[in-house]
Amino acid sequence: MTALLTEPINGILDRLHTASLRDDDLDIAPLPSGASAQQRADALASAYMPVSTQGGRLLYSLARSARPQTIVEFGTSYGISTLYLAAAVLDNGAGRVVTTELSAAKVAAARANLAEAGVAPLVDVLAGDARQTLSTIDERIGLVLLDGWKDLYLPVLRLLEPRLAPGALVIGDDSSFATVQPYLDYVRDPANGYLSVNFPVEDGMELSCRIDS
Known part of the structure; x- marks a missing residue:
């Protein structure tokens, strides 16, 4: 039986998905125009903004199939x-x-949830701006999930590109959001080394295979 459907992971995911339903009821003050990523993160610290259950199962299936290190x-x-x-x-x-x-x-909170699920030894949670924290990775990357601030999808991908393994899978969540368009334009242009297709799950996921690495 897959770990995804057994305890404790299954129960923790159910609890977190249920808690995330309260996101729509949060009273969050409007952010000023041009708010930094840090300001946005602090303002939305209580919002879960999760991947959907079906999106999560798709991520699990892709990672099981690709078996990235x-x-x-x-x-x-x-x-x-x-x-x-x-x-x-x-x-x-x-x-x-x-x-x-x-x-x-x-x-x-994430570290606590991962520890409770018994998978903390498999995960490195890096605190800080992704444009700095992810620059420390020096091994080949087999799968990337982009699910942070949408305007940073493309800068983060460009940062990681030199370390993408041939055939690496890059997944951009919430692909229906207008702020993801510059990223979509990039990965959908074959000249940039990707074969890309949109998958209709929740708010959309763009699945891009690195064919030029």
Whole structure:
């Protein structure tokens, strides 16, 4: 039986998905125009902003199939998507997840959730700006999940590109959001070395295979 559907991971995911339903009821003050990534992270520290259950199961299935040794996630939040990826690593029997989060409150919560699920040894949670934290990775990356601030998808991908393994899978969540368009324009242009297709799950996921590395 997959770790995804057994305890404690299954129960923790159910709890976190249920808690995330309260996101719509949060009273969050409007942010000033041009707010920094840190300001946005601090303002939304109580918001889960999770991947959907179906999106999470897709992530798990892709990671099980690709069997990447190194998975990189941009945007940990409370660790929901991280748990799906870590469950795949656990069931694959090898690999690790490197994830990064700007909100200190969310870093602490994600680490606690991962420890409770028993997968903390498989995950490195990096605190800080992804443009700095992910620059420390020096091994080949087999799978990337972009699920942080949408305007940073492309800068983060460009940062990671030199370390993408041939055939690496890059997943951009919430691909229907207008702020993701510059990223989509990039990965959908074959001249940039990707074969890309949109998958209709929740708010959309762009699945891009690195064909030029």
